[in-house]
Amino acid sequence: MRTLSDLIKPSVRKLAAYTLTPHRTSIKLNQNENPFGMPESVIAEVERRVAGRDWARYPDFVPVELKETLANFAGWRADGLLVGNGSNELIQALMMIIVEGGTRVVLSEPTFTVYRLMIEVLGGEVVNVPPKADFEYDMDAVRETAVKTNAAAVILCSPNNPTGKSVAESDLRALLDAFDGFVIVDEAYYEFSGQNYVRLLAEYPRLVVLRTFSKAMAMAGLRVGYFLGAPEVAIEIDKAKLPYNLNFFSMAAAQVAVEQYDTALKPLVERLITERERVSAALAAADVFQPVPSKANFMLARTTRLAPKQVFQGMLERDILIRDVSKYPMLAEYFRFNIGTPAENDAALAAFSEISSQ
Numbered sequence: 001m002r003t004l005s006d007l008i009k010p011s012v013r014k015l016a017a018y019t020l021t022p023h024r025t026s027i028k029l030n031q032n033e034n035p036f037g038m039p040e041s042v043i044a045e046v047e048r049r050v051a052g053r054d055w056a057r058y059p060d061f062v063p064v065e066l067k068e069t070l071a072n073f074a075g076w077r078a079d080g081l082l083v084g085n086g087s088n089e090l091i092q093a094l095m096m097i098i099v100e101g102g103t104r105v106v107l108s109e110p111t112f113t114v115y116r117l118m119i120e121v122l123g124g125e126v127v128n129v130p131p132k133a134d135f136e137y138d139m140d141a142v143r144e145t146a147v148k149t150n151a152a153a154v155i156l157c158s159p160n161n162p163t164g165k166s167v168a169e170s171d172l173r174a175l176l177d178a179f180d181g182f183v184i185v186d187e188a189y190y191e192f193s194g195q196n197y198v199r200l201l202a203e204y205p206r207l208v209v210l211r212t213f214s215k216a217m218a219m220a221g222l223r224v225g226y227f228l229g230a231p232e233v234a235i236e237i238d239k240a241k242l243p244y245n246l247n248f249f250s251m252a253a254a255q256v257a258v259e260q261y262d263t264a265l266k267p268l269v270e271r272l273i274t275e276r277e278r279v280s281a282a283l284a285a286a287d288v289f290q291p292v293p294s295k296a297n298f299m300l301a302r303t304t305r306l307a308p309k310q311v312f313q314g315m316l317e318r319d320i321l322i323r324d325v326s327k328y329p330m331l332a333e334y335f336r337f338n339i340g341t342p343a344e345n346d347a348a349l350a351a352f353s354e355i356s357s358q
């Protein structure tokens with residue numbers, strides 16, 4: 001007789017699930033969220049719009065208004081745009097239409113772990129091209145490997161979680177010119193980098209851009225992300241995506257957040273960028289943990305005298321949560337933390353200095 005585990009695909013059985021230990025601290029710098037929270041003006045307007053909405057009725061089948069708004073906001077066509085329940089849902093749906101047993105996908109690890117998880121659940125194979133020693137993408141190697149292995153896709157996160165490094169336009173173009181598979185650029189943190197690749201979509205139909213409302217847009221709790229790409233690809237992803245994936249509350253919140261982006265959210269993004277530079281400079285000057293220059297709202301820092309786990313624990317004892325990323329490839333001596341409010345950053349810097357002088 002077959003056992004229960006015989007009934008599960010071997011490709012899934014061998015995986016470890018994506019997890020995060022739930023610690024509660026006053027200062028939370030472990031998930032790259034917007035520390036300022038959603039501005040009151042957005043919350044008030046969303047509550048006004050959803051008041052009286054009948055909970056018993058399904059949301060819109062296609063969020064037409066939100067798609068139009070996002071298309072204008074991003075500078076791309078609405079028929080090449082899909083909205084998802086977080087961008088993770090769209091990563092999954094995209095992998096579902098590309099990856100089957102043996103399909104190769106090129107990644108540059110350390111990167112977002114969900115990519116590998118989705119690829120392997122579907123029976124695909126990750127071809128990893130590590131970054132250079134300074135964590136910049138090795139785009140010559142990515143391009144050569146993608147071509148040589150006849151990969152179906154390359155996934156690049158720009159800026160990359162957890163390294164904070166971006167892909168340069170010339171490198172992205174060289175990849176798109178040489179490689180005939182999909183090139184997926186995850187722009188989860190593009191707001192903090194001053195750079196995005198939407199303008200290349202018209203030129204390269206195999207380019208896909210993914211975005212989220214979970215970071216700069218201060219909506220991680222509401223789960224909204226979007227896909228930008230060729231309409232032909234959007235049609236295929238629609239087949240793999242669940243119907244009614246976006247609830248009416250999140251739909252309204254995303255709508256208002258975009259409408260008020262310039263006045264309510266952009267100033268917060270600018271403050272986070274300023275803070276990132278301040279914290280990075282302060283950490284470098286203190287000369288105990290070496291920050292890795294980042295284009296995102298988080299950064300890696302290297303710890304040689306103390307183990308990353310000890311830094312994590314020391315911060316936890318001071319009521320601050322950071323991320324121990326030492327299990328990621330190449331990051332045995334690193335931890336990651338995101339930029340908080342100015343007061344939170346001061347507290348984190350003080351805590352780092354205490355821990356390092358213990």
Ligand SMILES: *Cc1c(COP(=O)(O)O)cnc(C)c1O
Pocket residue numbers: 032085086087088089112157161186188211212213214215220223224225
């Ligand atoms: C946080 C993050 C996301 C966001 O995922 P959601 O499902 O939209 O919350 C996507 N990609 C990367 C690399 C991230 O770090």
